[in-house]
Amino acid sequence: MNQALKEKSEIAQQENQAKTVFISNISHEIRTPMTGILGITELLLNTPLNPDQKDSLELIQRSGDKLLKIVNHLLDFSKADTGKIELESIPFNMQELLNDLVSLLRTEILKNKNELNILFPPNFPKLLKGDPVRIGQILTNLISNATKFTKEGTVEVGFHILEKTNSELSFRTWVFDTGIGIPPTKFNSVFEPFVQSDKSITRHFGGTGLGLSITKKLIELMGGKIHVESQPGIGTKFWFELKLEIPESINEESFTENSEAEVITDKSDLSRLKVLIVEDNLINQKLLGRILKKKKIEPFLVEDGMKAIEKARKFHYDLIFMDINMPGIDGLSATEIIRKFPKGDSIRIVGLTANAAPEIQKVATQRGMDDLLTKPYNVSQIEKILNLFEK
Numbered sequence: 104m105n106q107a108l109k110e111k112s113e114i115a116q117q118e119n120q121a122k123t124v125f126i127s128n129i130s131h132e133i134r135t136p137m138t139g140i141l142g143i144t145e146l147l148l149n150t151p152l153n154p155d156q157k158d159s160l161e162l163i164q165r166s167g168d169k170l171l172k173i174v175n176h177l178l179d180f181s182k183a184d185t186g187k188i189e190l191e192s193i194p195f196n197m198q199e200l201l202n203d204l205v206s207l208l209r210t211e212i213l214k215n216k217n218e219l220n221i222l223f224p225p226n227f228p229k230l231l232k233g234d235p236v237r238i239g240q241i242l243t244n245l246i247s248n249a250t251k252f253t254k255e256g257t258v259e260v261g262f263h264i265l266e267k268t269n270s271e272l273s274f275r276t277w278v279f280d281t282g283i284g285i286p287p288t289k290f291n292s293v294f295e296p297f298v299q300s301d302k303s304i305t306r307h308f309g310g311t312g313l314g315l316s317i318t319k320k321l322i323e324l325m326g327g328k329i330h331v332e333s334q335p336g337i338g339t340k341f342w343f344e345l346k347l348e349i350p351e352s353i354n355e356e357s358f359t360e361n362s363e364a365e366v367i368t369d370k371s372d373l374s375r376l377k378v379l380i381v382e383d384n385l386i387n388q389k390l391l392g393r394i395l396k397k398k399k400i401e402p403f404l405v406e407d408g409m410k411a412i413e414k415a416r417k418f419h420y421d422l423i424f425m426d427i428n429m430p431g432i433d434g435l436s437a438t439e440i441i442r443k444f445p446k447g448d449s450i451r452i453v454g455l456t457a458n459a460a461p462e463i464q465k466v467a468t469q470r471g472m473d474d475l476l477t478k479p480y481n482v483s484q485i486e487k488i489l490n491l492f493e494k
Contacts (some may be wrong), residue, residue: 109367110118110217116383119338119347124326125364126177126178126181127178127181127458127460128338129174129177129426129461130174130175130178130457131457131458132457132461133170133171133174133221133481134171134174134457134477134478135359135384135387135457135478136386137167137170137171137478137479138384138386138387138390138457138478138480139386139387139389139390139479140163140167140479141164141167141168141171141479141481142387142390142391142394142480142481142482143386143393144160144163144164144167144478144483145481145482146390146393146394146397148160148161149460149482151184151386152428156246161335162316169477171479175200176313176314176317177311177313178433178459179240179317180296180313180316180317183316183317183321183324186189187326188208188237188320188321189462190233190234190237190324190325191233191234191235191236191237192232192233192348193232193233193234193235194230194231194232194350195206195230195231195232195233195235195238196229196230196231197228197231197238197262198223198227198229200235200238200239201260203239203247204239204242204243204325205219205221205246207243208243208246208247208250209249211247211250212246212250212258215251215254215256216254216255217250217253217254217255217256217258218257218258219256219257219258219260220257220258220259220260221259221260221261222259222261222262223261223262224262224263224264226264226267226313227262227264227272227274228267228272228349230349230350231272231347231348231349231350232347232348232349233325233345233348234325237321237324237325238325238345239302240317241319241321241343242260242276242278244314244315244317244318245277245278245318245341246258246260246278247314247416248278248315248341249278249279249280249331249339249341250280252280252282252283252339253280253281253282253283254282256280256281256282256338257279257280257281257330258278258279258280258281259278259279259280260276260277260278260388261275261276261277261279262274262275262276263275263276264300265344267349268348268349269347270348270351271346271347271348271349272346272347272348272349273344273345274291274344274345274347275342275343275344275347276342276343276344276345277340277341277342277437278340278341278344279338279339280338280339280340280344281337281370282338282339282373283335283336284333284334284335284336284338284339285331285333285335285339286333286335287333290331290333293315294319294329294331295316295317296313296316301448302313307413308483309371315341317345318343322343322345322465325345326345326346327343327344327345327346328343328344329341329342329343330343334345343359345347349427355368366474371397371452372399373398373400373489373493374398374399374400374401376400376421376422376423376457376489376492377403377418377419377420377422378395378400378402378420378421378422378423378424379404379405379411379414379415379420379422379423379424380392380395380400380402380403380404380405380423380424381405381406381407381408381410381411381423381424381425381426381428381429381437382404382406382424382426382455383406383407383426383429383430383433385406387426387455387478388404388455391424392404393486394436394482395485395489397428398489400489403418403420403434406429407429407430407431407432408429408431408432408433408434408436408437409431409432409487411423411437411441412437412440412441413441415441415444415447415450416444419446420448420449421450421451421491421492422451422452422453422488422492423441423450423451423452423453424453425437425438425452425453425472426454426455426456426459427454427455427456427458427467428456428457433446434454434455435454435466435470435474436470437473438452438454438470438471439470441471442471444475451474451491451492452471452472452473453472453473453474453475453476453488454467454472454474454475454476455475455480456475456476456477456478457477457478459477462484463475472494476489477489
């Protein structure tokens with residue numbers, strides 16, 4: 104009996120692992136072409152256009168962003184379902200994190216003519232220690248959810264301190280909206296995967312039904328809890344509680360100042376930079392090349408790790424954009440070899456990957472990369488890298 108249960112458990116684990124690998128591979132395959140679609144669209148939107156052209160390109164951009172969001176939700180759900188999510192514990196500024204999220208969600212908020220109110224207590228610690236990416240994901244899911252189901256109403260995001268010591272902070276965060284509301288009989292099901300409170304909601308509003316499920320799993324993984332209160336036709340309030348560390352002996356001023364890179368102006372002279380693009384996907388090669396050429400940089404192009412090594416042996420580059428997943432010698436191995444060359448340590452090497460797993464950042468750093476961009480990247484991310492070379 105026990106042996107049969109053990110075998111069933113092993114089979115279930117193998118199936119879950121196979122599902123995770125499959126979804127991860129699909130995510131990788133979708134992210135690579137999405138880099139080209141969203142990147143070229145962004146470049147075109149910054150050119151002279153008539154209203155119809157601009158409207159069409161913005162439609163492509165919104166559709167691409169929506170597809171990417173679905174892919175991210177599937178990948179996160181798969182990881183959460185199999186316990187594969189690893190949490191970081193690093194210092195971050197909650198108010199800056201929230202401001203950045205609101206900026207990113209502004210178009211979504213304004214589309215339904217909603218008013219957004221932020222309630223942030225003045226005595227909230229400037230820095231906390233936790234996983235800013237996952238906390239940002241929780242807030243994004245809840246704010247996006249509130250915005251989607253509210254038209255010409257109000258969305259409110261608030262923070263309340265429950266308990267504060269020198270080393271820890273317990274707080275409650277809520278997201279309230281004046282949207283369509285949820286029937287009390289559906290409160291439990293809203294956190295179940297692939298479920299909406301009403302089937303007509305999926306048809307009318309869209310969505311995978313995974314956002315709240317992922318949100319709940321992430322909050323519980325951090326040792327917190329989430330709750331929903333709602334009345335149909337009145338509105339909905341989601342709140343969650345977390346306890347996070349307050350970091351010691353960190354220069355908060357320098358943290359705030361360094362957390363935001365300056366934007367490169369058109370007057371920046373970056374034409375002197377020697378840049379090598381190592382990318383096996385022709386579309387992404389062209390995209391990155393066009394972004395650099397707009398900054399007066401003429402990049403050198405190769406399509407695999409071996410050619411990158413040969414180029415770096417013969418010539419000195421200031422900056423290398425290195426795709427990680429390539430045939431033959433991959434980007435990580437090529438980086439390790441290049442670092443051993445004379446002056447190899449002086450090159451800034453930026454990894455490019457369609458692998459959205461957080462642990463890839465740690466691996467890339469260990470193997471010698473200075474930065475890592477997850478596909479699809481955008482123009483501003485490339486500009487921030489280039490900004491480091493301004494004098």
